[in-house]
Amino acid sequence: MTAAPATASKRRRGGSSTAHGARNRARGPRQSIMSRSAAMLIMGVFTLYFLTPIWWLLTTSTKTGGEITSTAPLWFTADSAETFLANLGRLFTYGDGLFGRWLLNSALYAGVGALIGTIIAAMCGYALAKYEFRGREAIFNIVLSGVLVPATALALPLFLIFSRVELTNTMWAVFLPSLVSPFGVYLARIYAAASVPGELLEAARLDGSGEIRTFFTVSTRLMAPALVTIFLFQFVAIWNNFFLPLIMLRDQALFPVTLGLYAWNSQISQIPELRSLVIVGALVSILPLIIAFLALQRFWSSGLGAGGVK
Amino acid sequence: MxxxxxxxxxxxxxxxxxxxxxxxxxxxxxxxxxxxxxxxxxxxxxxxxxxxVVQSLLTVEREGTFGAPRQVFGGFVQYQQVFQNTAFWESVGRVLLFGVVQVPIMLGLALLFALLLDSPLLKGKKFFRLAFFAPYAVPGVIAAIMWGFLYSPSLSPFGAVTSNVDLLGADLVLWAIANIVTWVYVGYNMLIIYSSLLAIPTEIYEAARLDGASNLQIAWRIKIPLVIPAIILTAVFSIIGTLQLLAEPQTLRSFSSAINSTFTPNLAVYTTASVPNYNLAAAFSVVLALATFILSFVFLKSTQRKVTQ
Known part of the structure; x- marks a missing residue:
């Protein structure tokens, strides 16, 4: 498996504009306009499909419970800003600031978990790519089968094991299993093989740099875009994980934000005021991920495809 | 050191x-x-x-009706129960039907969008890429809550549709869930395919263009065959994801009474574990994990053979 996605895409983008120009001159303008409009139309329609639910979430968070049904559904009201702030205030004060707690928990589970998980996966994948040692293929095959074992299939046995050592309903029960990402190791191996030249490691060895130090000072820098991609994947996987916290946690104060909103949502029929809190809470909970994706875009958009390039 | x-x-x-x-x-x-x-x-x-596996081979025995429960080795007793459990197999059939319909639609759309992004026909590619990918940042639970409101007859902005068509009723709720899953994952799959399109050297197209190939021919004859490995990767992950469906149906249960407690295999695991009947739930988990593993493995092997042919 070889992959050098970043350089390939750059080369591609540099060369593409001239190719397009040549093509347009070769073709009649009419057909070109027609297929252009068809393409734009398809993409336009689906943009509406993808963004309307998020837009609805945004506009609805600026309404009071009664206004949700009585006002124009996909637009703001006259006092949207005030209502939105009031909703936010209620969201963060309801149940002694439970929602803020959930956000912090999610940040801890997903942020710290993905950070440690990425370092661990990177070390293992790097060793698999860059060193010859006995059992290397065996370890890699075990990791690969781990990729095919779905995490949800592990939730129940993990629960049984954690209840044996009486650690269910603690943060550890969600945090520790989240650190393991076989897919991360798989990606790290591919990236390390593609981006860390063996000659460089030899040179570092001749300079007297230890293996561990070389990894942390030289190799991780070369693998940086890949590490961001692995981090994001694992962050999303932990942030979205539902079965594990659902089965492990009873104490609401330990919930990640998804499980918390799920719990509120299932109580709406008894406590109708929760409805607008669920909607505002949903908006607030997806913002960190959208911001993280936008901020780290240049890393993942080049690194994402490497797993599929063979 | x-x-x-x-x-x-x-x-x-x-x-x-x-x-x-x-x-x-x-x-x-x-x-x-x-x-x-x-x-x-x-x-x-x-x-x-x-x-x-060990738990699934145990069974709970009681001495008399009120005796203390005791776990003893039961061999394949739990697996016998699994195979006789019609609710569980109905749930397996349901997610298989779901996968057969939803996965090709989702990957077909993802491929179409990736090819359009890679074609010279579009303007504002960066915007489309982000807009289509944005739903991936929405966790399954949150997506199900959002769409649950959008589907509901009273709250939906599309009330004209949702008050006439019962999207949350027994007939359509499976496809309502399929729509949620598609909405979340199309952009993600699109990006995986798109990145592997970007990795194809342009020289290949130049040659084809000189030979007079149209955009459509280039897409069909050159681009699609070259991104097959990426499509296979996305297909395997989609198959695994489909068999594991849990967050979306479980969340939608508060919007729809048509989703019972054994709607998907994982819901059956969760429900059985809550009884609690851990041994049977463990057997469900083992069967489900094995089925997932075998299905994705067989899919990988059979497609690999086709690709190399």
Whole structure:
């Protein structure tokens, strides 16, 4: 498996504009306009499909419970800003600031978990790519089968094991299993093989740099875009994980934000005021991920495809 | 650390000793690199799997009606129960039907969008890429809550549709869930395919264009065959995801009474574990994990053969 996605895409983008120009001159303008409009139309329609639910979430968070049904559904009201702030205030004060707690928990589970998980996966994948040692293929095959074992299939046995050592309903029960990402190791191996030249490691060895130090000072820098991609994947996987916290946690104060909103949502029929809190809470909970994706875009958009390039 | 203190200056005439010494350092480094993941993998992947198998082979026995429950070895008693459990197999059939319809639609759309992004026909590619990918940042639970409101007859902005068509009724709720899953994952799959399109060297197209190939022919004859590995990867992950459906149906249960407690295999696992009947739930988990593994493995093998042919 070889992959050098970043350089390939750059080369591609540099060369593409001239190719397009040549093509347009070769073709009649009419057909070109027609297929252009068809393409734009398809993409336009689906943009509406993808963004309307998020837009609805945004506009609805600026309404009071009664206004949700009585006002124009996909637009703001006259006092949207005030209502939105009031909703936010209620969201963060309801149940002694439970929602803020959930956000912090999610940040801890997903942020710290993905950070440690990425370092661990990177070390293992790097060793698999860059060193010859006995059992290397065996370890890699075990990791690969781990990729095919779905995490949800592990939730129940993990629960049984954690209840044996009486650690269910603690943060550890969600945090520790989240650190393991076989897919991360798989990606790290591919990236390390593609981006860390063996000659460089030899040179570092001749300079007297230890293996561990070389990894942390030289190799991780070369693998940086890949590490961001692995981090994001694992962050999303932990942030979205539902079965594990659902089965492990009873104490609401330990919930990640998804499980918390799920719990509120299932109580709406008894406590109708929760409805607008669920909607505002949903908006607030997806913002960190959208911001993280936008901020780290240049890393993942080049690194994402490497797993599929063979 | 002793690894760092390996002498930098080695006498020139002794390459053999240097190699053995450095390979010892390398072995130690490998052990240090692999150990953290290895230990965690063992503790939270391998042992749980073994433990689930062990649990699924046990059964609870009571002495009399009120005797203390006791776990004893029961052989394949739980698996007999699994195979006789019609609700479980109905749920398996349901997610298989779901996968057969939803996965091709989702990947077809993802491929179409990726090809359009890669074609010279579009303007504002960066915007489309982000807009289509944005739903991936929405967790399954939140997506289900949003769409649950959008589907509901009273709250939906599309009330004209949702008050006439019962999207949350028994007939359509499976496809309502399919829409949610598609909405979340199309953009993600699109990006995977798109990145592998970007990795194709342009020279290939130049040659085809000189031969008079149209955009459509280039897409069909050159681009699609070259991104098949990426499509296979997305298909495997989609198959795994489909069999594991849980968050979306479980969340939608508060919007729809048509989703029962054994709607998907994982819901059946959760419901059985809440009884609690851990041994049967463990057997469900083992069967489900095996089925997932076999299905994705067979899919990988059969497609690989086709690709190399």
């Amino acid at each position: 002793s690894v760092l203190s390996t002498p930098a200056e080695v006498p020139q005439g002794a390459p053999v000793t240097r190699r053995t010494r450095s390979s010892k350092a390398q072995r130690r480094a490998v052990a240090l690199f692999v150990a953290p993941f290895g230990i965690l993998f063992l503790a939270f992947y391998a042992i749980p799997i073994v433990y689930a």
